Amino acid sequence: MTASVLPPRPDESELGPIGRGLQIVPNDGGAGWTLVAVIAALAFLAALAAGAAVQVASAAATWREAISHEATIQVKPDPGRDGEADLARAAELARETPGIRTARILSRDDAERLLEPWLGAGLDLSDLPVPRLIALELARDPKPDLSRLALRLKIDVPGSSLDDHSAWLSRLAAVTAGIVGFAISAVILVLGASAGAIGFATRGAVTGHRDVVEVLRLVGARDGFVAWLFAKRFARLGLLGGLIGSAAAAAALLGLALLSDNGASGGTGLIAALAPSPWTFAAMAAIAVADAAVAGAVAWTAVKRFLKVHR
Numbered sequence: 001m002t003a004s005v006l007p008p009r010p011d012e013s014e015l016g017p018i019g020r021g022l023q024i025v026p027n028d029g030g031a032g033w034t035l036v037a038v039i040a041a042l043a044f045l046a047a048l049a050a051g052a053a054v055q056v057a058s059a060a061a062t063w064r065e066a067i068s069h070e071a072t073i074q075v076k077p078d079p080g081r082d083g084e085a086d087l088a089r090a091a092e093l094a095r096e097t098p099g100i101r102t103a104r105i106l107s108r109d110d111a112e113r114l115l116e117p118w119l120g121a122g123l124d125l126s127d128l129p130v131p132r133l134i135a136l137e138l139a140r141d142p143k144p145d146l147s148r149l150a151l152r153l154k155i156d157v158p159g160s161s162l163d164d165h166s167a168w169l170s171r172l173a174a175v176t177a178g179i180v181g182f183a184i185s186a187v188i189l190v191l192g193a194s195a196g197a198i199g200f201a202t203r204g205a206v207t208g209h210r211d212v213v214e215v216l217r218l219v220g221a222r223d224g225f226v227a228w229l230f231a232k233r234f235a236r237l238g239l240l241g242g243l244i245g246s247a248a249a250a251a252a253l254l255g256l257a258l259l260s261d262n263g264a265s266g267g268t269g270l271i272a273a274l275a276p277s278p279w280t281f282a283a284m285a286a287i288a289v290a291d292a293a294v295a296g297a298v299a300w301t302a303v304k305r306f307l308k309v310h311r
């Protein structure tokens with residue numbers, strides 16, 4: 001008897017304005033814009049972390065590529081030996097090694113300039129035993145046998161040493177991995193915080209519109225359809241907040257790059273090396289997409305759980 005009173009189960013596309021969520025999901029009122037502001041702030045932090053991870057990894061890869069094709073021979077001064085002859089012999093041994101393109105002897109002034117960042121400029125280092133350096137450019141193919149060259153230098157030029165920068169590259173890789181790992185952890189934590197805020201807002205919205213939800217269920221709307229209405233709405237809010245936060249983070253990085261270019265260093269150094277790249281902006285845009293996906297998934301799950309408990 002009761003079944004004959006109820007209308008037939010309608011198609012979800014024919015539920016009208018209510019079925020399209022215009023009276024179920026909150027409009028762009030104060031609550032909606034508050035949620036957008038919260039998501040935007042969190043997305044700003046996540047986008048900065050993601051952009052920093054991409055830039056650090058890119059800069060490290062560039063430095064690693066450049067340094068992996070360089071090496072240095074250091075010849076320490078010995079009062080009992082002819083320093084210039086030792087330099088010439090070390091350079092000759094390097095040039096004889098297959099895979100070494102060039103071996104350039106740095107002047108004493110060049111060596112002293114390399115010490116300025118640590119000792120300062122304007123110092124008289126003529127009385128100090130400053131080592132002389134030979135810069136080597138390594139070929140990609142064939143790769144030089146640096147261990148054999150190091151052995152020959154040890155025999156023919158006592159007091160000399162070969163540095164292939166492997167220790168520095170190892171430390172660079174470790175630091176890069178740590179920074180990228182920290183940035184990824186930060187992104188995950190921020191997205192988790194966004195999910196918590198969206199879940200709380202979704203539960204409040206579905207609770208505040210419980211009577212309308214019950215009417216929809218009465219006329220035949222499935223729980224999945226009702227959950228989809230909320231998921232679509234909150235996914236849009238998540239996307240909007242994510243775009244605002246990501247755009248703000250991109251603007252901050254661009255401003256930092258401009259300040260670097262206009263600084264006294266002329267855009268050189270660490271800040272210039274970490275200037276935004278297209279991959280940086282792609283990572284930031286991905287944060288906005290991730291916010292939308294997280295918002296939709298959390299809203300869907302929260303509404304489904306609510307409807308399951310309040311059957």
